Amino acid sequence: MRDAGNVLERLERWYAAQCNEDWEHTYGVKIDTLDNPGWSFKVDLTDTYLLGRSFEKVQEGQNDDHADFLYWEVKDRQFVGYCPPHRLREVISIFLSWAEGPPAR
Known part of the structure; x- marks a missing residue:
């Protein structure tokens, strides 16, 4: 589970870097469950x-049983990702790789 800690630490750093006594009062990061x-x-x-x-x-992986779906995009000024129970780290890692990487040319 070392990788999980690394992903969480990276997310914590990214979030803290956005906090400027204004952003965090209106915006943020949300993790929720799906049914x-x-x-x-x-x-x-x-x-x-x-x-x-x-x-x-x-x-x-959008199929009838939704067992292994992955979805992510930037929409309406948000990064949004959806995944099955065992792939949350992967979606967070995808966001962080994009966020920490150089801008596309």
């Missing part, structure tokens, strides 16, 4: 350096 079952992961991009940065939508 199919799974997770939703949403990050408000408003007033961050990520707003306007390109990001490609990905949708994988």
